[in-house]
Amino acid sequence: MGLLEMEGLTKRFSGLTAVDDVDLTVERGETKAIIGPNGAGKSTTINLVTGLLEPTEGHVYYDLSDEDAADLHEIREVPDDERDQQQRQRIEQLRKEYGITGSEPHEVVQKGISKSFQTASIFPGMTARENVQMAALANEHGSFQLNFLRKRDSFTEVDETATEMLEAVELHGSDDVEAGSLPYGDKRRLEIAIALASEPDLLFMDEPTAGMSPEETQSTVDLVERLQEELGLTIVLVEHDMEIIFRIADSIAVLNRGAIIADGTPEEVQDNTDVQEAYLGGVEL
Numbered sequence: 155m156g157l158l159e160m161e162g163l164t165k166r167f168s169g170l171t172a173v174d175d176v177d178l179t180v181e182r183g184e185t186k187a188i189i190g191p192n193g194a195g196k197s198t199t200i201n202l203v204t205g206l207l208e209p210t211e212g213h214v215y216y217d218l219s220d221e222d223a224a225d226l227h228e229i230r231e232v233p234d235d236e237r238d239q240q241q242r243q244r245i246e247q248l249r250k251e252y253g254i255t256g257s258e259p260h261e262v263v264q265k266g267i268s269k270s271f272q273t274a275s276i277f278p279g280m281t282a283r284e285n286v287q288m289a290a291l292a293n294e295h296g297s298f299q300l301n302f303l304r305k306r307d308s309f310t311e312v313d314e315t316a317t318e319m320l321e322a323v324e325l326h327g328s329d330d331v332e333a334g335s336l337p338y339g340d341k342r343r344l345e346i347a348i349a350l351a352s353e354p355d356l357l358f359m360d361e362p363t364a365g366m367s368p369e370e371t372q373s374t375v376d377l378v379e380r381l382q383e384e385l386g387l388t389i390v391l392v393e394h395d396m397e398i399i400f401r402i403a404d405s406i407a408v409l410n411r412g413a414i415i416a417d418g419t420p421e422e423v424q425d426n427t428d429v430q431e432a433y434l435g436g437v438e439l
């Protein structure tokens with residue numbers, strides 16, 4: 155069942171509906187790709203989940219139990235104004251318990267959702283290790299505030315997390331190198347390690363292979379697969395490269411003009427004529 159659920163998610167920018175009534179489920183442990191033409195609403199959808207934007211309408215739920223997710227799915231099928239009293243009460247209860255709609259970005263990170271975006275989060279003058287330590291420390295600080303009675307050796311934990319994440323992205327050999335002088339592919343890996351420093355369950359990746367050489371692309375694809383297997387991560391990625399998507403995605407959601415026009419396995423999406431029409435103007439995927 156879904157780790158992340160969107161219900162009727164909508165974002166309007168003055169006259170333009172960038173995200174239009176999106177119902178979407180991200181299953182626990184899967185790698186889900188969100189694809190669609192330029193301007194389809196992919197980034198906006200992610201920004202609505204990660205707290206950078208507030209939805210105009212709709213809700214986001216995180217980490218539901220199977221039973222509660224099943225209830226949500228059932229109620230989600232019924233239009234808002236046709237829901238009976240019991241369904242309304244139930245959905246209010248689910249929103250209270252699992253809703254992350256309109257949360258601040260740092261609150262979303264604390265819940266276990268992180269993102270690795272192209273826009274660099276790296277401090278170039280600091281070493282790779284210091285960069286990951288900083289990110290881990292920010293997370294530790296948040297949890298320290300929440301658990302202020304718990305005694306812990308903060309720095310050791312932060313350093314252990316940094317080591318683990320640098321190893322996960324295979325940068326442990328370069329941990330003392332200044333981040334600014336790392337090769338491009340390694341910088342992108344470091345960004346992933348920084349996103350992992352908050353020890354998320356769900357990781358958003360925005361075009362993780364953009365601008366990479368074929369070798370760097372291959373090793374990033376391997377890395378994404380390994381992260382999913384070894385850290386048990388759920389991954390949502392926005393990616394334009396179809397070859398990569400079909401290699402690593404368990405499921406694909408297709409957005410067009412803000413609306414979901416297909417959501418299924420790569421094979422299902424590939425055979426969908428609406429997708430072929432909307433996405434590539436009739437050219438076969």
Ligand SMILES: Nc1ncnc2c1ncn2[C@@H]1O[C@H](COP(=O)(O)OP(=O)(O)OP(=O)(O)O)[C@@H](O)[C@H]1O
Nearest residue numbers: 167170171172190191192193194195196197198199
């Ligand atoms: N802050 C904003 N204010 C006004 N319009 C916006 C804003 N952000 C996005 N839009 C518009 O919303 C629509 C969806 O944009 P979005 O960036 O989500 O698309 P996308 O699918 O991520 O596109 P791309 O593949 O080009 O990155 C576009 O028409 C865009 O111009």
